[in-house]
Amino acid sequence: MMFYDVVLLVVVVEAVVVVVVVVVVVVVIVVVVVVVVLIVVVEEVVVLVVVVVVVVVVVVEVVVVVVVVVVVVVVVVVVVVVVVVVVVVVVVVVVSSSSKLVVVVVK
Structure with a gap:
């Protein structure tokens, strides 16, 4: 019986x-998959954030350019009106x- 117990x-x-x-092994595989998914998701989020920041910067630059152009046009129009x-x-x-002078001279 002892032999069978040992076996x-x-x-x-x-x-x-x-x-x-x-x-x-399953836990390690799950952890690796989760880490890879997180890396991909974080990378995508970082890329998305960078794209959003670039778009916001471009929009702000366009707005600044439009405002500068409008200000320049308004200044030019005001200068022209003042000159006129x-x-x-x-x-x-x-x-x-001169008409007074002419009138004075004529009298």
């Missing part, structure tokens, strides 16, 4: 060892004073 004990210990090895008004005022003053 049974060896078989049980080998079975437990095999089960433990299988469980460890000054010219008109000068012409009116000159014509007004």
